[in-house]
Each structure stands twice: as C-alpha cells, then as structure tokens.
Amino acid sequence: MASEIVRLSRVSKGFNDGDKYHQVLDDISLRLDTADTIALTGPSGCGKSTLLNIIAGFEFIKQGQLFINSQSTSNWQDKQWSLFRRQHLGMVFQQFNLLTPLNVKDNIAFSLRLNQQKWSPWCDYLIEQLGLAEVKNRSVETLSGGQQQRVAIARALAHKPRLLLADEPTGNLDEKSGQQVMTLLSLLAKESNTAILMVTHSSDCADFMKRRWHLEHGKILE
Template identity: 75%
Template sequence: MGNSIVTLNSVCKGFNDGDKHHQVLDNTNLQLAPAETVALTGPSGCGKSTLLNIIGGFEFIDSGNLSLFGNNTADWHDSQWSQYRRSNLGVVFQQFNLLTPLNVKDNIAFSLRLSQQHWSPWCDHLIDLLGLSAVKNRHIEALSGGQQQRVAIARALAHKPQLLLADEPTGNLDENAGRDVMTLLTELAKESQTSILMVTHSAECAAFMQRRWHLEQGHIHE
C-alpha cells in the first residue's frame, strides 16, 4: 500500500431508488500509484461517476476504507476535504462547470487562487498547448464546446495536481478533437507527474492510459 495515492479497501456504496436498492460498489478494492494513468470503463449506470465522486470527496462511502495520499479519510472533516481538493486534486467534469461570467484566463486563475497559487509560466504553457492563446480573453459563452472542454482541462491542471479525475473528458468532442485532447492530456500529466483516473466509453481514449479498469456489478476487473 506504501506509496499509492488512492486506495479503496472493501468499499461499498449503494443507492435506494424507490423500493429498489442499487449496489454500485460491492467490496471494491483498488490502488492508484503516483503518476499512473488509468481508464475506467463499464456499462452505463454501473457507478463509474460515483467512484470518481467518492475519490473527489463529493460523495461518501457506506462502508470500507478510502485512503488518499496515505491518509485514512474516515475521520476527515470538511476542512480536510477542502484542503485536499484545493491542493492535490484536479477535476474535469462532464458538464465542464466553468464560470460563465468570467473569461478563459480568469476561469483558470480562479482555480489557482483557491489553491493560493499565482499565474505561472506553466499556465501559459497549458494555454498555448491546448490552443487557447487566441481566445484567452474571451468569455466562456463565446466558445465552442471543444474550446470549453480545453479550458476545463487547463483549469484542472493549472495548479499541477497530483491526481486528476476526468469524467468523459472527450464526450463533447468529435473523434479528431478527442484524440488531440487525449494526446495533450497525457503529455501534460506526464510533465506534471499527475496521476489520472478517467471515466470513458471510448476504447480509443482508454488506449491512451497505462491501465484499464472495468467496473461491473460493483467489482473492478483489470
């Protein structure tokens, strides 16, 4: 277990839907090592996004043990979760969750301020590589879906997090743009030594990651 950054031991998580109970994680075990990249696949509704939300601290487990960066999270309070999210975590949501009143550069700078960091040459490098230099002063509403996707990735990586959680990061892109974004995402993660756990339905996107986990009926198979 030594230096894994995410460890799940016998984690269970279920939901009640009316009088039906859906068990999405059933004594699930996994370990993610530093700078490791993993694609998470599985049928719709199997709990892939729930698993990301648990690792991000947006949802909580019913039983079992979740350790992050060698720390058991069982006793963590809001302040510890907030600190972890600000310092160690980058997230690319399916819905982007960008701040629409702000322009591209301010969206990225906002996430930096949360982690008490300042704009750096790395941020310029991100904007440049992701093809956003020409639109960095534009408002989010004026961007295409593909450009918004790239802003979301730049924002998630701006503070060089040790862990990036990505939920269908190419879901809104055509095949070529998706391939470009995956190439950049893996290159940038390598540069900043960031681990990636990415939910995807695309076999082509999954192939960019070093490992592949398949979640089905509450269990992960490699």
C-alpha cells in the same frame, strides 16, 4: 519511486430505489499511485461516476475505507476535503463547469487563486499547448465546445495536482477534437507527474491510458 495517492479498501456502495436495493460497488479494493493513468470503463449506471465522487469526497461510504495520501478519511470533515480538492485534485467534467462571467485566463487562474498561487510559466505553457493563446481574453461563453473543454483541462492542471479525475472528458466532442484533447491531456499529465483516473465509454480514449479498469456488477477487473 511511485507513492500512493488513493487507496480504497473493501468499499461497498449502493442505493435504494423504492423497495429495491442496487449494489453499485461491491467490496472493491484498489490503489492509484503517482503518475498512474487509468481508464475506467463499464456499462452505463454501473457506478463509474459514483467511484469518482467517492474519491473526490462528494459521496461518502459506510462500508470500507478510503485513504488519501496514505491517510484514512474516515474522520475527515468538510475542511479536510476542501483542502484536498483545492491542493491535490483536478477535475474535468463532461459539462465543463466553467465560470461563465469570467474570461479564459481568469477561469484557468481560479484554482491558482484558491491556493494563493500566482500565474506561472507552466500556465503559459498550458495555454500554448492547448491552443488557447489567441482566445485567452475572450469570455468562455463565446468558445466552441472543444475550446471550452481545453479551458477545463488547463484549469484542472494549472496548480499541478497530484490526481486528475476526468468524467467522460471527450463526451461532448467530435472524434477529431476528442483525440486532440486526449493526446494533450495525457502529455500534460505526464509533464506535471499527475495521476489520471478517467471514466470513458470510448475504447480509443481508453487506449491513451497505461491501464484499464472495467467496472461491472459492482466489481473491478483489470
């Protein structure tokens, strides 16, 4: 039975640009459950990344409510947000955000160490499936863009998070590498029972997800 991971209730968000106010999210209500895979599409600047940042606790809301694991986050402090991100959230960014002094294996193990978890057969499986076994002891600086993105995905999934937020995860990859990454990402998320909310401009990438949300003029349409 699916259980609720994230729920937004009547959330609005905007920002001031000089004397103009831009409404990016307008009275949005939505819900993500266990094992949901959702592509979030929409024109540039419409608020897709803002929505991901709100769910991750990097941006805050003054209108509406955000529930994480059925708990209201209205009174959450840094401690609660850090705990949620560490234990339940995986993130894949377009810019990879890898720890460059570390090698591949240590980058992947980083999220494990934060949770006092040890390297597991699941981590070996991730490395194998993502084609990283032969480069696991290499510095991430020496890898190609496609390899670095695979490391970022392995790191995000290593602790089997309940939710994966991905912001244009194939944006820096060629078409073939992007297809490979999406195939593996959807497969691995299914095997770890992880929900995905992925921002993408690519219709091909969106097709890997079970559902599609389109954000435009502050509203989400499915």
